[in-house]
Amino acid sequence: MTASKSLDTFKVELDELLENTKTIKEENLHSQYQLFINLAKLDHVLFKVNTYDGVFNDKKIELSNHHNCRFGKWKEGEGKTVFGKTKSYAMIDAPHSIVHSNAIAAIECVKKGSCLQDINKVIGYFSEAENASNELFDILDNMLHEVK
Known part of the structure; x- marks a missing residue:
C-alpha cells in the first residue's frame, strides 16, 4: 500500500472516530438532561410526601412557596441554564404554583381545624x-424532548 493510500485510510478512520465521539457526547448529554428531569421530579414528589405526612400524621411542617422549594430553586438555577430556552420551561410556574398553594391550603386547613x-x-x-x-x-417530559 502506498503512503498516499495509507493516509487516506487513516483519514477515513479518524473521521469515523470523530463522528462516533460526537455521537457518544450527544448521548451522554441527553442522559445528563434525563437525570436533571428525574431529580427535579423526585424533589417534587418529596414535597408532596411531606405534605401528606403533615396532614395525615398531624405533623407540624412548614411548606415553602413554589419559588423557595428545592424544585423552585432548581428551576431558577440549573434548570434554567439547561432548559430555559425550551418552550415548555415557561409553562412550569402555573402548575407548580397550584401544587404549592393547594398543599399549603391543606396543611392550614388541618392546622386550623x-x-x-x-x-x-x-x-x-x-x-x-x-x-x-x-x-x-x-411539562418536564416535554422540556426533555425540546432541549437541544
Whole structure:
C-alpha cells in the first residue's frame, strides 16, 4: 500500500472516530438532561410526601412557596441554564404554583381545624395538587424532548 493510500485510510478512520465521539457526547448529554428531569421530579414528589405526612400524621411542617422549594430553586438555577430556552420551561410556574398553594391550603386547613368536619375539603386540595403535579410532570417530559 502506498503512503498516499495509507493516509487516506487513516483519514477515513479518524473521521469515523470523530463522528462516533460526537455521537457518544450527544448521548451522554441527553442522559445528563434525563437525570436533571428525574431529580427535579423526585424533589417534587418529596414535597408532596411531606405534605401528606403533615396532614395525615398531624405533623407540624412548614411548606415553602413554589419559588423557595428545592424544585423552585432548581428551576431558577440549573434548570434554567439547561432548559430555559425550551418552550415548555415557561409553562412550569402555573402548575407548580397550584401544587404549592393547594398543599399549603391543606396543611392550614388541618392546622386550623376548619376542614375537620368536611374531609372533602382536604381531598379537594390534594386532588387539585395531584392534577397540577401530573401537568407539571408532562411539562418536564416535554422540556426533555425540546432541549437541544
